[in-house]
Amino acid sequence: FTAPLTAPLPAPRPEDPHAVISAAVRAGRHAEADGIAARYEAEAVRGYGAASEQALHWSEVRADLAMFAGDPVGSCRAWLTVAETRLSAGQAVDAPAVEAAVDRAHHQWTRIKDTARARELGPALAELRLRVPGRRRGALENVQRQLGRLQAAQ
Structure with a gap:
């Protein structure tokens, strides 16, 4: 057996x-x-x-x-990096993953309570919004308006 x-x-x-x-x-x-x-x-x-x-x-x-x-600062920074990496890799400004990354960076930026950190990240977000306006109307203007307020409060 x-x-x-x-x-x-x-x-x-x-x-x-x-x-x-x-x-x-x-x-x-x-x-x-x-x-x-x-x-x-x-x-x-x-x-x-x-x-x-x-x-x-x-x-x-x-x-x-x-x-x-x-940690909205860390989250915003990470989403900004993801968006920049995707764009640098040749993804289109209207690619869903690019738009989502910029939208999420924008959302996290609005959650930052530390005005110095928000001022620090605002220009990078505004520059990205110029290239990636997203589907929501007024997103770029929103960033520019909020950034203007932050800079005026300096």
């Missing part, structure tokens, strides 16, 4: 990093969540390049994580 051959068990699949990140966020462990996403982002940059969809996905995750952590 011959014992039946058994195939080796497949290697366990790593847990979905998004689920791990979400659990960390729900538990208030924002730095841990960002650290996990940062590792995946760095790996994607090494493997595919900074302008790859793989790397940009993790950059976008990190931008959202900053928002969840209550």
